[in-house]
């Protein structure tokens with residue numbers, strides 16, 4: 001580097017420092033303060049007008065904010081394969097008539113031990129012929145693409161409700177599965193055992209974005225709740241909603257079945273936040289009220 005370059009670099013450094021010193025700091029809180037792997041957490045930026053533009057990221061992945069409780073909030077999904085430890089976040093606020101504000105820090109993601117589950121299934125459901133394999137891969141990609149699509153409008157409001165009444169809490173999220181002796185991808189949802197024909201309801205308001213019959217999930221419904229939040233309902237026996245339909249919290253989507261790869265009648269319920277596979281039971285426990 002030339003002397004001129006060094007001087008310019010030094011000036012740049014001074015300039016950058018001055019800008020960040022002039023910045024007023026945004027007040028940011030994490031809920032919970034130390035999320036576990038698989039949790040749905042939320043970030044609150046306090047004292048921000050509804051009309052403000054708030055943006056931010058965790059590990060460079062964008063957060064999608066919405067006006068909430070006199071500030072702006074965003075959900076953050078800790079994917080079930082996230083490395084525990086500290087992860088960098090940043091937030092920026094632009095508000096009319098006020099200096100831009102920003103804040104940054106690190107959030108600690110706490111480890112969580114998942115069960116190892118050994119399953120024995122008919123070989124025809126495990127060792128797929130090439131055509132079925134291609135079909136299953138294509139269906140998986142279709143779902144992954146859908147989950148990464150962020151609808152700019154928030155459809156959900158307030159508390160989430162359980163997808164099957166009286167079935168208790170779901171089980172098996174994050175289980176490392178060994179099927180017929182071979183390790184498979186971790187279980188990305190929660191299973192609710194219930195008799196065939198039990199009504200399955202929307203856990204919150206949303207839009208039906210997919211009704212299909214896929215190889216592993218069987219008959220399925222995917223709901224888009226907006227701002228990157230999706231919930232999925234697999235192995236259904238019957239489906240009573242159509243793609244494009246808006247649904248309310250508690251509205252019946254269909255009934256419990258054993259379609260696709262299922263050892264018996266149950267609902268596989270899953271949730272995704274901006275493509276992160278999260279424990280849907282932590283979504284049901286979200287304390288946001290509005």
Ligand SMILES: [Zn+2]
Nearest residue numbers: 189190191268
């Ligand atoms: Zn399942």
